[in-house]
Amino acid sequence: MSQLRQDPVTCQWVAIATERAKRPMSFMRSARAGASITQPDAECPFCAGHESETPPELMAIRPSGGEANRPGWLVRVVPNLFPAFTPSNAPALVKEQGIYQVMDGIGAHEVVILSPSHTADLGTLSQPSLLVVIQTYIARYQVNCARSNLQYLMIISNNGKEAGASLAHPHSQLFGLPIIPPAVQCEIDGVARYRDASGRCVYCEIIRFEVASGERVVYSNDDFLVYCPFASRLPFESSIIPRWHASHFEAMSDAQQRSFADAVHQLTSRLSHGLGDPPYNLYIHTAPCHAGPDIDYHWHLELLPRLTIQAGFEWGSGIMINTSTPEAAAEFLRDVEVGEWSTAG
């Protein structure tokens, strides 16, 4: 099992993932060169027909029924073979290790295989297929968050080697965590600070301002706004946010799920067409598992294209240098032509 270790100065937690741990020799130059993630379908453990090459599935969508761990699925969820966090019934406790504090890496680490196809990513999935992916996120969110020793479920997708993807077949990952991630807690605290000062939700204010100004808007539909944030950390950083005040992403209605799928499709296909399949990370920031419906938060999806390298200044200062303006990025993405979206099942 991995271990969470806390920095005694900054209080930041780090996961030392012993299941994934590499021997020091594996970082030498000879071992660093040349690894590629592009694999033919014949060798890919996520392609249809290769179900026996993953751990047994946790869930799958099979519209025509059929046996588990056999072909016939649209979306398939399996445990990560090298988990960063591991399911357990034990309580998640902070323990002392000398002057330091540690926790066992209790949680979850699941892989959502987005489709049987080796090449259908978020930008190219058909409308019904993307909807099934979103419904699968929600189903796994609910299963994992029911566990009392789990505080958060982080839903992410890494696209491309430069964004950290180690397998080419499009997939998302779900990380169950025994703590609320600091990046989410920081936003919850920011919402409270703004509410105290003005009585309003800071995200609702941003939506109002951005819709009125329009210069950083990429796309919008009735329910969601897609925009490049004013303080974008990276070139083409984008957010998808519900236009109504909503704390829990898994509470979307069926119609809102369809709107969300549309927004995800619009953003990812514009990036892919406009920039030539750029590497990117995306993740959903939503309420913690046991927060209850009244938590003052506003869920959203953040997408970070990985077109630049964060160097010593960024690591040392905590200040990102963005070499592109969000206004220019939004204008560029607004103008990308997106073709017809397939409604085939």
Add this chain to the structure above:
Amino acid sequence: MSQLRQDPVTCQWVAIATERAKRPMSFMRSARAGASITQPDAECPFCAGHESETPPELMAIRPSGGEANRPGWLVRVVPNLFPAFTPSNAPALVKEQGIYQVMDGIGAHEVVILSPSHTADLGTLSQPSLLVVIQTYIARYQVNCARSNLQYLMIISNNGKEAGASLAHPHSQLFGLPIIPPAVQCEIDGVARYRDASGRCVYCEIIRFEVASGERVVYSNDDFLVYCPFASRLPFESSIIPRWHASHFEAMSDAQQRSFADAVHQLTSRLSHGLGDPPYNLYIHTAPCHAGPDIDYHWHLELLPRLTIQAGFEWGSGIMINTSTPEAAAEFLRDVEVGEWSTAG
């Protein structure tokens, strides 16, 4: 001039560096492929004899005297051609832009060319040359920090393309900032929190614990400890810290500067020999410019090898997953044989 923009939720500042700004088209796939930083000496603006290819120098060490912007220097400091922050006499003020807050990117952005040689990096510089580099850092720190509209001077080095270096010739960069960087403020706050709780300096406690345990120690001399932090964020993350409680790096005595140079040499040459010239970022965390001698802080250097990619989980959560233990990293680096250190001038 660049602009600092504050995220209204997280309060994080981002620099939108308009001087360095790239047009959206420059991020397209065709433009992303193939850029390399390895340049022959004949084309390198930082090599001796190419002084006219940089902006006029701000400072240089010429032991035998000689004209500015001519060969004969050991270390040379020039303005960055595409500055992220720009010198100005104007006060650094927070301004409103709609619902957002911004500041002009007032500051400094200087390049320290470490030696006339295209290949002599921190790990291979001779003893006298490395000492001159450290003395140059201190001299520029003092010049820049004398300015009232500057709060911090961040000293960094990026080594290798994967660590963000855009020119191969070894160099450091100095970033003058109109704000205290959040990463430094977080540590100052952490020192205060620990002092309030225990009466002791958290860094002094770490030094005591690590020296006694030894399992994360890479190297030590009379004045400095080189170790892999307990909560290392990245494989082979390392710190160099003064063994006495000291807040200001520029206040080192001559003898301490020599000890610091020895520690830097030991760490960077062990990494280079052991891992085959790995890409890395390093930076110095020291007291803010106008903090005064009584600030409760403990300066140090942090070095981050860039052997892994931070992906969606890390960006979305703020929790790093480290696939190697600092205990294994320290053991590996302890065992690397470092040859004789050249004392030639």
